[in-house]
Amino acid sequence: MSKNKIFKATFIIMIVTVFTRCLGLIRDRLVGSTFGAGMESGAYIAAVSVSEVVFTIVGLAIATTFIPILSEIKSKQGKNKMFEFSNNIITIIAIICICLSVLGFLFTKEIVGLIFYNLNLETMELTILLTKISIVNILLLCLKACFASVLQVCEDFIMPSILGLFFNLPIILYLILFTNVGVIGLTIANVIGNLLSVLVQLPSLYKHGFKIKPFIDLKDERIRRILILILPVLIGAGANSLNLIVDKSIAAVFNEIGGITIIDFAQKLVVFTNVAITTSIVSVMYPLMANKLNSGDKKGFLEHLSKGIVVISLFLIPIMMAFVFLRVEVISLIFGAGEFDTPETILITSTVFAAYALQLPFSGARDILNSSLFSMQKTKITAINGVIGVSINIILSLILSKYIGVSGIAIASSIAAAVTAILLFNSTRKLIGDFNAKNMIIKLLKIALASTIMISTLYIINKIIVVNSDFIILAVNGIIGIIIFAIVCKFMKIEEFDEATLMITKKLRKR
Helix, strand or coil: CCHHHHHHHHHHHHHHHHHHHHHHHHHHHHHHHHHCCCHHHHHHHHHHHHHHHHHHHHHHHHHHHHHHHHHHHHHHHCHHHHHHHHHHHHHHHHHHHHHHHHHHHHCHHHHHHHHCCCCCHHHHHHHHHHHHHHCCHHHHHHHHHHHHHHHHHCCCCHHHHCHHHHHHHHHHHHHHHCCCCCHHHHHHHHHHHHHHHHHCCHHHHHHCCCCCCCCCCCCCHHHHHHHHHHHHHHHHCCHHHHHHHHHHHHHHHHHHHCHHHHHHHHHHHHHHHHHHHHHHHHHHHHHHHHHHHHCCCHHHHHHHHHHHHHHHHHHHHHHHHHHHHCHHHHHHHHHCCHHHCCHHHHHHHHHHHHHHHCCHHHHHHHHHHHHHHHHCCCHHHHHHHHHHHHHHHHHHHHHHHHHHCHHHHHHHHHHHHHHHHHHHHHHHHHHHCCCCCHHHHHHHHHHHHHHHHHHHHHHHHHHHCCCCCHHHHHHHHHHHHHHHHHHHHHHHCCHHHHHHHHHHHHHHHHC
């Protein structure tokens, strides 16, 4: 795939992902305005988090080991053999997930009690009920990830990027159309959304020639390879999501002020941004890096990795600074409605949000570095760094939350992300050997300087011009900030910025 096509695919996916993630923010705003930061919203968030944790531990890890092996089979044996192996592994995953769902249903009380030990009795009972309803999500989320992996190896990136649309739609329709809404109906809508996300991928899969033919062949040598890879990937790929659930678990101590809901909403804004930018880029770069390695093109692999880090930083560094600067306006505009619209709740959530936002550039770098190591099947490295990251997050969260409350949990998460990214970068450099990072680091410093100039200018403008509308403040700051950042990047001659600008300009001229 050429540079132009990479930028084109990444740009399209980013636009689509932003749209679907905006629907997710609308969904969260509706949940917040309907239930506030109280017991019901906390129980719902805790319940759906349980199945997401299990998905992280099983589905995400298997799907992550899936892509490089699928890419290898496609490169050496062709698409049909790749589809044959896909059916084998998907059948095995489905059986494992069904077993886990049954166990989860039987031992829901014990699982919820282990993860959310700080919940009061009433919230605990509601969380157990909602978890029993949502436990089927384990199977649905794993199937969704596996189907998306097959499509990505076929270099079909659009369908996986719009799955959020089909997940969010049932929840939004339920909250808007029904008058007597409750968290039980909300949880059912959540399950329906995940089911739709699985089913809508089938036409695209069939278009590429894939047909579902369940069978099991445990003698397949590649199954053994996945089993060898999967344990470290469980930790490496799952560390990010485990950190999110750790934060919610510790935040249960502060649930009298809506700790779980505040942490969840602040997390979601950061995750929204990270997914819209990083996942869009990684979903394109990961299979391409795997394909480059399988074809023996090490130079091409390094170019994709370096370019991916710079492009991610080109978006996330200025966004991170903007989020910290405009934290109150962002939270007030997106979540400040109904039961969630109180000065205290907005202030606490905005502070937590700013603390989480600090990790954005590091999370982006961590994700693409993890992907590069996965594509090389060096999963032990990601596992070790994942353990270090989770350990740092747990220790610092417990310490800092005692002194600065719920904000300490978010600060701990950002520190853990930064340490993990640095460790992964050093590990990658040692492994690759001839990875010359000097040019990349210079570009990152230029981006940081451009972002600092942008925020400094916005600070002066906001001191001179005072506006009371959150929407107008964000809109004006956004437009001016983009213009200033673009001018500085152009002046500093950042190659990736010029490539992206040229692609967009050509598109506009054609239209």
